[in-house]
Amino acid sequence: MIEVKNLTKKFDDFVAVDNISFQVKEGEIFAFLGPNGAGKSTTIKMLTTLLAPTTGTMTLNGHDPVREPSAVRRSFGIVFQDPSLDDELTAYENMEFHGVLYDVPDKLRRERIEYLLKFVELWDRRDNLVKEFSGGMKRRLEIARGLLHHPKIFFLDEPTLGLDPQTRNSLWNHLKELNKNEKTTIFFTTHYMEEAERIADRIAIIDHGKIIASGTAEELKQKTNTGSLEDAFLSLTGKSIREESASPNDHMRTMRRAHGH
Amino acid sequence: MKKIYILWLRQIKRYLRSKSRIVGSLAQPLLFLLALGYGFGSVYQKAGEGNYLNFLAPGIIGMSILFTSVFSGMEVIWDRQFGFLKETLVAPMSRFSIMIGRTLGGATVATLQGVLVMLISILFGFHPASWFALLPAVFIMFLTALLFTSLGTMIASFLDDMQGFQLIMNFLVMPLFFLSGALFPLQGLPTALGIIARIDPLSYGIDALRGLLINAGHYGLGMDILVLGAVTLLFLSLGSYFFKKVQI
Ligand SMILES: Nc1ncnc2c1ncn2[C@@H]1O[C@H](COP(=O)(O)OP(=O)(O)OP(=O)(O)O)[C@@H](O)[C@H]1O
Ligand SMILES: [Mg+2]
Numbered sequence: 372m373i374e375v376k377n378l379t380k381k382f383d384d385f386v387a388v389d390n391i392s393f394q395v396k397e398g399e400i401f402a403f404l405g406p407n408g409a410g411k412s413t414t415i416k417m418l419t420t421l422l423a424p425t426t427g428t429m430t431l432n433g434h435d436p437v438r439e440p441s442a443v444r445r446s447f448g449i450v451f452q453d454p455s456l457d458d459e460l461t462a463y464e465n466m467e468f469h470g471v472l473y474d475v476p477d478k479l480r481r482e483r484i485e486y487l488l489k490f491v492e493l494w495d496r497r498d499n500l501v502k503e504f505s506g507g508m509k510r511r512l513e514i515a516r517g518l519l520h521h522p523k524i525f526f527l528d529e530p531t532l533g534l535d536p537q538t539r540n541s542l543w544n545h546l547k548e549l550n551k552n553e554k555t556t557i558f559f560t561t562h563y564m565e566e567a568e569r570i571a572d573r574i575a576i577i578d579h580g581k582i583i584a585s586g587t588a589e590e591l592k593q594k595t596n597t598g599s600l601e602d603a604f605l606s607l608t609g610k611s612i613r614e615e616s617a618s619p620n621d622h623m624r625t626m627r628r629a630h631g632h
Numbered sequence: 633m634k635k636i637y638i639l640w641l642r643q644i645k646r647y648l649r650s651k652s653r654i655v656g657s658l659a660q661p662l663l664f665l666l667a668l669g670y671g672f673g674s675v676y677q678k679a680g681e682g683n684y685l686n687f688l689a690p691g692i693i694g695m696s697i698l699f700t701s702v703f704s705g706m707e708v709i710w711d712r713q714f715g716f717l718k719e720t721l722v723a724p725m726s727r728f729s730i731m732i733g734r735t736l737g738g739a740t741v742a743t744l745q746g747v748l749v750m751l752i753s754i755l756f757g758f759h760p761a762s763w764f765a766l767l768p769a770v771f772i773m774f775l776t777a778l779l780f781t782s783l784g785t786m787i788a789s790f791l792d793d794m795q796g797f798q799l800i801m802n803f804l805v806m807p808l809f810f811l812s813g814a815l816f817p818l819q820g821l822p823t824a825l826g827i828i829a830r831i832d833p834l835s836y837g838i839d840a841l842r843g844l845l846i847n848a849g850h851y852g853l854g855m856d857i858l859v860l861g862a863v864t865l866l867f868l869s870l871g872s873y874f875f876k877k878v879q880i
Binding site for chain 1: 634635638642645646649650711714715716718719720721722723724725726879880
């Protein structure tokens with residue numbers, strides 16, 4: 372479903388993604404793990420047509436994001452790591468906007484919006500402007516919006532960041548069901564190792580732009596002779612904390628976080 | 633079609649919700665109209681040119697359309713910084729439709745603003761030559777708004793953040809306004825200024841408004857519409873060309 376060969380992305384001289392290759396099969400749940408700044412989001416941006424790769428090839432559902440962006444955009448849905456809601460619209464309007472852009476038919480759209488807003492417990496707040504929401508409420512709305520249409524491939528970039536355990540749990544249950552019933556391929560990143568261990572069929576670990584290991588959680592543990600995925604991860608990526616060479620966007624991100632948005 | 637409509641609707645909703653923006657962007661035209669209109673009124677009259685406020689009002693309408701349009705177009709930068717742009721860019725619709733939806737929305741907002749300024753001018757003593765001219769005047773406003781919204785979107789495609797905004801205001805928008813004949817008649821200008829005014833697309837928008845509202849056009853309505861239409865098409869295609877290249 373997803374094929375990546377020798378993919379590289381450079382920002383000026385800095386190599387963010389360094390010659391990576393991997394495959395994700397149809398109906399598979401694939402976790403992409405790595406320390407901060409490893410290149411996870413950059414890879415997702417290239418796969419989802421937001422960023423042009425420096426070199427290398429990719430296909431999604433048989434289409435090339437560079438040459439056939441429209442066909443690719445019809446195949447996937449995404450929950451971004453960074454905020455992507457319109458603060459000046461209400462929760463309902465944000466959902467409606469998404470549903471229309473993704474051609475969800477009127478009746479189905481109304482039903483799903485109601486179902487999903489109830490699912491993330493925002494139905495009572497549906498007519499409030501998003502700018503009045505707390506950080507966690509915004510995150511829940513983004514998740515609900517991401518689930519509004521049913522794509523072949525789902526990208527989730529740290530979907531559970533800032534969510535309470537209840538919402539996290541029901542989100543994964545929902546996604547597992549989608550995966551089972553509609554054979555949705557799921558590609559996600561997370562910093563919660565137990566989440567990856569529990570949910571993912573296969574895992575790739577990326578560090579400094581390179582994929583350093585991949586396989587099932589079991590295989591990774593065996594390979595490193597460790598008892599948990601967390602230990603396997605640490606043994607593969609080392610214990611030092613990564614300092615990020617922050618881009619302007621990252622600054623914005625941190626500022627917004629710091630101000631509690 | 634429905635996707636373009638929802639993009640358009642979003643701009644309208646955002647505009648109607650920001651009361652402070654509406655009021656704020658009415659204050660400046662009003663200031664120009666009153667200070668200049670009443671201030672230069674007697675000098676203008678003595679020079680045998682008639683009522684300056686009447687002459688000025690279409691220029692001020694043009695000004696508010698220019699400012700609002702360029703700003704609306706540049707809202708793309710805002711959307712990029714606050715992350716919403718990603719949501720539209722990965723959606724299954726062409727960049728061209730996104731650009732069209734946004735531009736139509738921004739142009740509608742700017743036209744509303746122009747109409748508001750026109751009504752306020754009438755309140756302060758502006759006399760259109762004929763009330764029937766108001767409707768075609770709104771059409772001209774929309775065309776002008778379309779032109780400058782596409783220009784704004786085009787500029788926004790090059791800029792990463794709002795830091796370039798001040799630069800654009802001082803080196804593009806202000807000259808477009810002051811050199812357009814918004815404040816002075818196009819007849820009998822020094823050659824250099826006359827040529828510059830001819831290159832400035834805003835001149836044609838304001839000239840068409842004057843032709844319709846006070847029967848005092850200079851280039852002729854046909855010429856005005858031709859130039860406005862052609863430049864709008866040019867900016868729309870350039871704008872969508874550059875917008876296609878936007879990366880996050
Ligand atoms: N637009 C950009 N310009 C320059 N450098 C960038 C840009 N975007 C990302 N980078 C850099 O590329 C590297 C990889 O970033 P990326 O966002 O892919 O990391 P990540 O694995 O998603 O990390 P995190 O877990 O913190 O989300 C980082 O060092 C980052 O600073
Ligand atoms: Mg990331």
